[in-house]
Amino acid sequence: MKRLTAVILTVLALFAAPANTAGAATSAASGTASSSTSTTAPSSTPAETYPHYLEENQTRYATYQAQNPSLPYDKVIAFVNANVDKGFYSIITMVSEPAAINVLINKNFALPRDYEPDDLVHIGSGFRLRAEAAEQLTKMKTDMNDLGYRIYVMSAYRTYQTQYYKYENGAKNYGIAFADRQYARPGHSEHQTGLAVDIAQRTNIQTMSQARFENTSEFAWLNDNAHKYGFILRYPKEYTDIHGFIYEPWHWRYVGVDIATTMHNEGIAMLEEYYGRYIFSRNS
Ligand SMILES: [Zn+2]
Numbered sequence: 293m294k295r296l297t298a299v300i301l302t303v304l305a306l307f308a309a310p311a312n313t314a315g316a317a318t319s320a321a322s323g324t325a326s327s328s329t330s331t332t333a334p335s336s337t338p339a340e341t342y343p344h345y346l347e348e349n350q351t352r353y354a355t356y357q358a359q360n361p362s363l364p365y366d367k368v369i370a371f372v373n374a375n376v377d378k379g380f381y382s383i384i385t386m387v388s389e390p391a392a393i394n395v396l397i398n399k400n401f402a403l404p405r406d407y408e409p410d411d412l413v414h415i416g417s418g419f420r421l422r423a424e425a426a427e428q429l430t431k432m433k434t435d436m437n438d439l440g441y442r443i444y445v446m447s448a449y450r451t452y453q454t455q456y457y458k459y460e461n462g463a464k465n466y467g468i469a470f471a472d473r474q475y476a477r478p479g480h481s482e483h484q485t486g487l488a489v490d491i492a493q494r495t496n497i498q499t500m501s502q503a504r505f506e507n508t509s510e511f512a513w514l515n516d517n518a519h520k521y522g523f524i525l526r527y528p529k530e531y532t533d534i535h536g537f538i539y540e541p542w543h544w545r546y547v548g549v550d551i552a553t554t555m556h557n558e559g560i561a562m563l564e565e566y567y568g569r570y571i572f573s574r575n576s
Pocket of ligand 1: 447483488489490542543544
C-alpha cells in the first residue's frame with residue numbers, strides 16, 4: 293500500500309504541475325469536454341493534457357476510440373492502459389501480489405491456482421471474507437440496520453476448486469458463451485481474493501432474483517454510501533462490454549476506503565479505469 297500511496301502522490305503532483313501555465317490548463321479543460329473529437333490537434337501534447345497518457349499505446353488508443361466513439365478520451369487511455377482492449381482471456385497475467393487489498397482480478401488478470409488468503413474470518417452463515425473486508429462489511433451492515441435497511445450475504449470467499457466446478461457446470465449445461473457471461477473462469481474470480489461479496493435484500497434467493505436487487509432502497513443506499521466503507525460495485529450496467537459479465541448489482545468488492553472514495557468522487561466506475569489512471573501509467 294505504501295507504494296500505491298507514493299504512486300498516487302506522484303500522480304497528484306503531476307496534475308498540479310501544469311496549472312501554472314494558463315495554456316495547459318485551458319487545453320486540459322477543452323480536451324475533457326470534447327471527448328470524442330480527438331482528430332482536432334490540441335495545442336498541447338496528449339501527454340501534457342492527460343497525465344496517464346503513454347506514448348507506446350498511441351495506436352491502441354486510436355483503435356479503441358474508433359471502436360468506442362462515445363467513450364471520453366481520458367477513459368479510453370485508462371482502459372487501454374489496463375489492457376481492456378485485448379480480448380477476454382487472450383493475454384493472461386498472473387498477479388504478483390495476490391494478497392494486495394486493491395488487487396485487480398478480471399478476465400485477463402488471474403490469481404495463482406493455489407492462492408488462499410491467510411486472514412479469512414467467518415462472517416456468519418458459513419461465509420468467509422478477509423479480516424479487513426469482513427470488519428468493514430460488518431460496520432456497513434450495522435449502520436444500514438440502524439437506518440432500517442437489511443442486507444444478506446449470498447456468497448463471499450470461494451476457493452479455486454469451487455470456482456472451477458461452478459464454471460464447468462455452467463459450461464457443461466449451458467455452453468461456454470453463457471458460462472463466460474455468468475461466471476468467471478477459475479483463477480479469475482474476485483471471490484477467490486476473499487474481498488468480494490454477493491449481497492441480497494432477502495435470504496435464499498437465486499441469481500435471477502438477485503438481479504432485482506437493483507430496484508431496492510438497499511441498493512440505492514449502497515450506491516451512495518458503500519465507498520465510505522471501502523466497497524465498490526464491480527460490474528456496473530453501463531460497462532458490460534468491458535467487464536464481460538452480465539450486470540451484477542449484487543457483487544460488491546472491497547478495495548479499501550481510499551480507492552473506493554477516489555473512484556466515487558472522480559466518477560470512476562471501473563477498477564480497470566482506476567488502474568489505467570493511477571497504477572498502469574507512466575508513473576508506475
Ligand atoms: Zn459475486
